[in-house]
Amino acid sequence: MKTDRADRRRACGTAPGLAALILALLLVWGCGADNSQKDGQQDKESESCVSVDRTKVETADLEEIINGIGSIEAFQSVKVYPEVSGIIETVEFEEGARVKKGQLLFTIDDAKIRAELDARQAALEETRANLENARLVFKRRQRLYEQKLGTEEARDEARTRYQALSAQVKRIQAEIENIRETLKDTKIRAPFDGFAGAHHVDAGQLVDTETQLTGVVQVDRLKIRFTVPERHMGQVRVGQQIRISAPAYPEEKFAGTIYFIDPQIDPGTRSLRIQAQAGNPENQLRPGGFASVELISGTREGVLTIPEEALIPTRSGYMVFVIANGRAKGREVKIGLRRPGTVEITSGLEEGETIVRAGHISLYEGAEVCSE
CATH class of the missing domain: 2.40.30.170 (Efflux pump adaptor protein, beta barrel domain)
Known part of the structure; x- marks a missing residue:
C-alpha cells in the first residue's frame, strides 16, 4: 500500500512539469509560424x-x-615648282616638317647663272666707259658746231652714238636685274607657314619648271x-x-x-x-x-x-x-x-x-x- 501511494505522488509531481514543457513548445511554434507568415507576406509584396x-x-x-x-x-595648299631649270643642289627640309614662310626648301645649282651675271656686269662696265667717251665727244662736237667750227653731220653722228650707248647701258642693266631675279629663283622657299610634304626630287636631279618639288599645306x-x-x-x-x-x-x-x-x-x-x-x-x-x-x-x-x-x-x-x-x-x-x-x-x-x-x-x- 505504501508503494502505490508513492507512485501516485511521483505521477502527480511529474504532470505539472510535462504540461509546462508542452506549453513552451506550443508558444515557440506559434511565434515561429507568425514570423514565417510575416516574412512570406513581405516576400509576396516585394515580388x-x-x-x-x-x-x-x-x-x-x-x-x-x-x-x-x-x-x-x-x-x-600649294604644289611647289621651280621657276628655273637646273640641277637640284640641296634639299633643306625634312618631309612632314613644320616650315615657316620664306624658309629655304631647295637650292638649284647656280654656277652658270652666276657666270652669266659676271659677264653682263663686265659688259656693263665696258659700255658705261664707252658711254662716257661718247658723251664727251658729243659735247665737244656740239660746242664746235655752235662755234661754226664743226659740221652738223659730225655733231649728229656723235649724238647718235651717245644715245645708242645710253640705251645699251639701260638694256644691260635690265638684263642684270633679270639675272639677279633668276639667281633668287634658284632658292626655293616656303610660300607660307605650314607643313612640308614629301620630297618629289633628290639632290642631283635635273628639274624644269614643270617638275613638282614638294607641297606645303x-x-x-x-x-x-x-x-x-x-x-x-x-x-x-x-x-x-x-x-x-x-x-x-x-x-x-x-x-x-x-x-x-x-x-x-x-x-x-x-x-x-x-x-x-x-x-x-x-x-x-x-x-x-x-x-x-x-x-x-x-x-x-x-x-x-x-x-x-x-x-x-x-x-x-x-x-x-x-x-x-x-x-x-x-x-x-x-x-x-x-x-x-x-x-x-x-x-x-x-x-x-x-x-x-x-x-x-x-x-x-x-x-x-x-x-x-
Missing part, C-alpha cells in the same frame, strides 16, 4: 512591385541645331566645306558659329566660323553649300577628313525635357510611364527638339512629374512601382 530607375521632368534651354556633313581641307587653320538642306537657307549667315566633330575625336568639338555661303542652291542635291574656317592649333584634324557640322541657329529657353531613354515608341508616336501614387501609368507625349541624351516634350507632361527613366521591360499599365 508584386517593379523596380525602376526614375527621374523628374525638368526645364532646360536647348540649342536649335542644323546638322550638316562635309569635308576638311587645308586653308592653303597650312593646317593650323582649316577650311570646312559642308552642305545643309535648302529649307534652312534663311537660318544661315556669314559670321555664324559652328561646331565640328570628326571620327578620330568623337567626344571633342572644334569651333569654326562661316565665311562664305554659296548664292545658289545646288540643283542636284537641293542643298546649300557653305564654307567655314576653323582653328587647328594642335593639328588634331587633317585635310581630307570627314566632318560632321552643327550649326547653332538659336536657343529655346525653359522647355520641358526628359532623358531620351525614358521615351517608349508606339504606333502613334511616343509614350512614357508616369509614377503616381506608387503605380505606373502610361501617357502619350509629343516631342520637339532632340539632343544626344535629351528630348523636348511639347505636350503630355508637367514639370516636376516623376517618370520612369529605365526598367520599362517589366512594366505594364497600373503596375505597382517599388518605393525608392
Whole structure:
C-alpha cells in the first residue's frame, strides 16, 4: 500500500512539469509560424512591385541645331615648282616638317647663272666707259658746231652714238636685274607657314619648271566645306558659329566660323553649300577628313525635357510611364527638339512629374512601382 501511494505522488509531481514543457513548445511554434507568415507576406509584396530607375521632368534651354556633313581641307595648299631649270643642289627640309614662310626648301645649282651675271656686269662696265667717251665727244662736237667750227653731220653722228650707248647701258642693266631675279629663283622657299610634304626630287636631279618639288599645306587653320538642306537657307549667315566633330575625336568639338555661303542652291542635291574656317592649333584634324557640322541657329529657353531613354515608341508616336501614387501609368507625349541624351516634350507632361527613366521591360499599365 505504501508503494502505490508513492507512485501516485511521483505521477502527480511529474504532470505539472510535462504540461509546462508542452506549453513552451506550443508558444515557440506559434511565434515561429507568425514570423514565417510575416516574412512570406513581405516576400509576396516585394515580388508584386517593379523596380525602376526614375527621374523628374525638368526645364532646360536647348540649342536649335542644323546638322550638316562635309569635308576638311587645308586653308592653303600649294604644289611647289621651280621657276628655273637646273640641277637640284640641296634639299633643306625634312618631309612632314613644320616650315615657316620664306624658309629655304631647295637650292638649284647656280654656277652658270652666276657666270652669266659676271659677264653682263663686265659688259656693263665696258659700255658705261664707252658711254662716257661718247658723251664727251658729243659735247665737244656740239660746242664746235655752235662755234661754226664743226659740221652738223659730225655733231649728229656723235649724238647718235651717245644715245645708242645710253640705251645699251639701260638694256644691260635690265638684263642684270633679270639675272639677279633668276639667281633668287634658284632658292626655293616656303610660300607660307605650314607643313612640308614629301620630297618629289633628290639632290642631283635635273628639274624644269614643270617638275613638282614638294607641297606645303597650312593646317593650323582649316577650311570646312559642308552642305545643309535648302529649307534652312534663311537660318544661315556669314559670321555664324559652328561646331565640328570628326571620327578620330568623337567626344571633342572644334569651333569654326562661316565665311562664305554659296548664292545658289545646288540643283542636284537641293542643298546649300557653305564654307567655314576653323582653328587647328594642335593639328588634331587633317585635310581630307570627314566632318560632321552643327550649326547653332538659336536657343529655346525653359522647355520641358526628359532623358531620351525614358521615351517608349508606339504606333502613334511616343509614350512614357508616369509614377503616381506608387503605380505606373502610361501617357502619350509629343516631342520637339532632340539632343544626344535629351528630348523636348511639347505636350503630355508637367514639370516636376516623376517618370520612369529605365526598367520599362517589366512594366505594364497600373503596375505597382517599388518605393525608392
